Amino acid sequence: MHLKERDRKLIWHPFTQEKTAEPPIAIKRGYGSYLYDTDDKPYLDLISSWWVNVHGHAHPDIAKAIHAQSMTLEHVIFAGFTHEPAVQLCEKLQPLLPGFSKFFFSDNGSTAVEVALKMAYQYWRNQGVLKRSIFLSFDGGYHGDTFGAMSIGVKSGFHTLFSDLFFSVLTIPFPATWNGDGAIESKEAYALEVLTAHLNTNGDTIVALVLEPLIQGANGMKMCRPAFVEQVVHLVQNYGILVILDEVMTGFGRTGTYFCLEQINIIPDFVCLAKGLTGGFLPLALTITTEKIYKVFWDEPLNKYFAHGHSYTANPLGCAAAIASLDLLMQPTTIQSIQAIHHTHTKEIVHLPAKHKRVTGTIAAFDVENPETLKRKCLEQGLLIRPLGNAVYLLPPYSTTVSELEKAYEKIKNILCYLLK
Numbered sequence: 001m002h003l004k005e006r007d008r009k010l011i012w013h014p015f016t017q018e019k020t021a022e023p024p025i026a027i028k029r030g031y032g033s034y035l036y037d038t039d040d041k042p043y044l045d046l047i048s049s050w051w052v053n054v055h056g057h058a059h060p061d062i063a064k065a066i067h068a069q070s071m072t073l074e075h076v077i078f079a080g081f082t083h084e085p086a087v088q089l090c091e092k093l094q095p096l097l098p099g100f101s102k103f104f105f106s107d108n109g110s111t112a113v114e115v116a117l118k119m120a121y122q123y124w125r126n127q128g129v130l131k132r133s134i135f136l137s138f139d140g141g142y143h144g145d146t147f148g149a150m151s152i153g154v155k156s157g158f159h160t161l162f163s164d165l166f167f168s169v170l171t172i173p174f175p176a177t178w179n180g181d182g183a184i185e186s187k188e189a190y191a192l193e194v195l196t197a198h199l200n201t202n203g204d205t206i207v208a209l210v211l212e213p214l215i216q217g218a219n220g221m222k223m224c225r226p227a228f229v230e231q232v233v234h235l236v237q238n239y240g241i242l243v244i245l246d247e248v249m250t251g252f253g254r255t256g257t258y259f260c261l262e263q264i265n266i267i268p269d270f271v272c273l274a275k276g277l278t279g280g281f282l283p284l285a286l287t288i289t290t291e292k293i294y295k296v297f298w299d300e301p302l303n304k305y306f307a308h309g310h311s312y313t314a315n316p317l318g319c320a321a322a323i324a325s326l327d328l329l330m331q332p333t334t335i336q337s338i339q340a341i342h343h344t345h346t347k348e349i350v351h352l353p354a355k356h357k358r359v360t361g362t363i364a365a366f367d368v369e370n371p372e373t374l375k376r377k378c379l380e381q382g383l384l385i386r387p388l389g390n391a392v393y394l395l396p397p398y399s400t401t402v403s404e405l406e407k408a409y410e411k412i413k414n415i416l417c418y419l420l421k
């Protein structure tokens, strides 16, 4: 029986209407920027496999690091124990995140956010501040599928069915922008007006603001200006509100710098990382915070401590993969690849017959009328894309060469021109 039929019998896929979806593409192997199906047809992975892959598939350095670690220590409970890969990973990350000194491990983007939400809430409770119980987030923001993450993503459109179960969240409009956008000033002014109104009425009851900096991923790779993020964060910080930066999608070079944080002049209280952390090899996440937060949990046994943890917390194999991936990220050739991808996006996107063209770092996006037809035709021609609504985005691994990306743009342009005829 073919793999697809065996899959059909047993497996329930994520974010998939099983009744109407096309059968899944059965992938046999990956190498570099390509995935190969069971007939050995190559697909250029233009979405980095749900935004996790950083250096290309099956990178030998990361594979070797995992293998070596698995022969030494595959796992140990992380309460009351520690190990070299976990400590080394945090030592390597800390210089990239100045001002942050405490690293809390979990398993995925949703849990990284969940941990930040709980820490922020408990930060106030531990100090006897009971009136802060509302969170602040952006319309369209997506932060994961666990209940806390869904609550703050209440206006993402993904979780509406569960909204009766959510905690209180106020939202701010997201001023999405693109090349040649003439209305951005008024969109930002309106968002700031809504925020100011929230702060005037609820400023001292808000626990924290949660935001995806510069780019809302799942909302269709919507981009905003760094100065707007700075204004928002400075305004909320005037009210003592904590700030949680969800860099789950944007971390590890995606926006052109190691983290978005380098492009925005703010000091948040939490940074959430996952996806690219292990280069796409293993699930691992971090919620990173400051001494200011940490010391509010510092007390007698079982008093004020953070009662949260997962079985696979700081899994040594995941940490070894993350160290190897970080070492690759910091190589000058990787930085050059990130810049080359950015330049290619900027140069090529202008030729596409599409709307709302936008680029930030290694991410390019545009809106089209017929995204599903484009997706189908791209797959036929060996390009893996996965539109979000009308938004089509290209978010390739850094192993993708300029020539591969230029050829992909050429194919996409031809398909779009054909569809417009």
Ligand SMILES: Cc1ncc(COP(=O)(O)O)c(C=O)c1O
Pocket (backbone or CB within 6 Å): 108, 109, 110, 111, 113, 142, 143, 144, 145, 212, 217, 218, 246, 247, 248, 249, 250, 274, 275
């Ligand atoms: C910004 C952001 N936060 C959190 C998440 C949730 O991450 P995960 O799917 O690993 O739970 C995602 C996933 O797409 C995301 O884009």
